[in-house]
Amino acid sequence: MPDRQNRPLVAGPDGGPSSPFPIKLSGPVIKGFGRGSRELGIPTANIPADGLKEYPDLESGVYYGVVALDPGRFMYTSGETANGDGNGGGKKSTTTVFPAVLSIGFNPYYKNTVRSVEIHIMAPFAPNGPAEAESQAQEKHFHKLPDFYGTNLNLLILGYIRPEYDYVSLEALVEDIRVDCEVARRSLARDAYACYLFGDDSSSSSVKSEREWLLDF
Numbered sequence: 001m002p003d004r005q006n007r008p009l010v011a012g013p014d015g016g017p018s019s020p021f022p023i024k025l026s027g028p029v030i031k032g033f034g035r036g037s038r039e040l041g042i043p044t045a046n047i048p049a050d051g052l053k054e055y056p057d058l059e060s061g062v063y064y065g066v067v068a069l070d071p072g073r074f075m076y077t078s079g080e081t082a083n084g085d086g087n088g089g090g091k092k093s094t095t096t097v098f099p100a101v102l103s104i105g106f107n108p109y110y111k112n113t114v115r116s117v118e119i120h121i122m123a124p125f126a127p128n129g130p131a132e133a134e135s136q137a138q139e140k141h142f143h144k145l146p147d148f149y150g151t152n153l154n155l156l157i158l159g160y161i162r163p164e165y166d167y168v169s170l171e172a173l174v175e176d177i178r179v180d181c182e183v184a185r186r187s188l189a190r191d192a193y194a195c196y197l198f199g200d201d202s203s204s205s206s207v208k209s210e211r212e213w214l215l216d217f
């Protein structure tokens, strides 16, 4: 395993997602092994891996992106952020678009035999990006929502962070995931990525259509 001390805190080009991103995956939230919350303190919404068949070359690893949950089953009600709904305020849709970090693969630490897609949904942040203090506060506790098993989830993967690793301890795995959350937040706060979260009027037609897909349930 390479040096995990001095990791870059931003991943992917500043100009926006580049091929093969954005990658679209969706499906109902299913049960995993129950380790995310219980052992790591980091809940991950697992969705079926079938959608990966369309991307046979996609390597296992850790990615960042944006997520929406079917508002017919799950409605986000927290007023934690500056804009509350995470959509930048005053937008047509009230469905929250969340920043997310995810793992695709076999979880080498646990030696799974089946490939899984597991998404940790992070707290929404304001359109001008997470302030340093807000970011540090979020790092202390991983974001927890009420359970939403069975809810349809749409995911746009926007960038790649790192390969999956085995670890010497659970603490080392959790610490790397903490840094992944920071990398995802900083990467998504850049203008060419934040538009997927906030959908401002000046967004390009491709961003608009990808957001339409994201919010279509």
Ligand SMILES: Cc1cc2nc3c(=O)[nH]c(=O)nc-3n(C[C@H](O)[C@H](O)[C@H](O)COP(=O)(O)O)c2cc1C
Pocket (backbone or CB within 6 Å): 032, 033, 034, 035, 036, 037, 040, 042, 044, 046, 062, 101, 102, 103, 106, 107, 108, 109, 110, 111, 118, 119, 120, 163, 164, 165, 166, 173, 177, 180, 181
């Ligand atoms: C951002 C992120 C990065 C992860 N990186 C790794 C990793 O490098 N190696 C690993 O074995 N598991 C990794 N995991 C997966 C965790 O081990 C997994 O979330 C945990 O086993 C929970 O599984 P469960 O949903 O089946 O309960 C990562 C998970 C997340 C959310």
Ligand SMILES: Nc1ncnc2c1ncn2[C@@H]1O[C@H](COP(=O)(O)OP(=O)(O)O)[C@@H](O)[C@H]1O
Pocket (backbone or CB within 6 Å): 029, 030, 031, 032, 033, 034, 035, 036, 037, 038, 042, 043, 044, 045, 046, 119, 120, 121, 122, 143, 144, 145, 146, 147, 148, 149
């Ligand atoms: N921030 C969050 N991100 C993802 N899932 C969350 C979050 N908060 C709560 N959950 C809930 O926790 C479940 C995941 O917990 P986890 O311990 O990983 O269980 P499982 O092994 O069944 O995936 C999700 O399916 C979802 O219902």
Ligand SMILES: [Mg+2]
Pocket (backbone or CB within 6 Å): 032, 033, 034, 036, 043, 044, 045, 046, 118
């Ligand atoms: Mg999980």
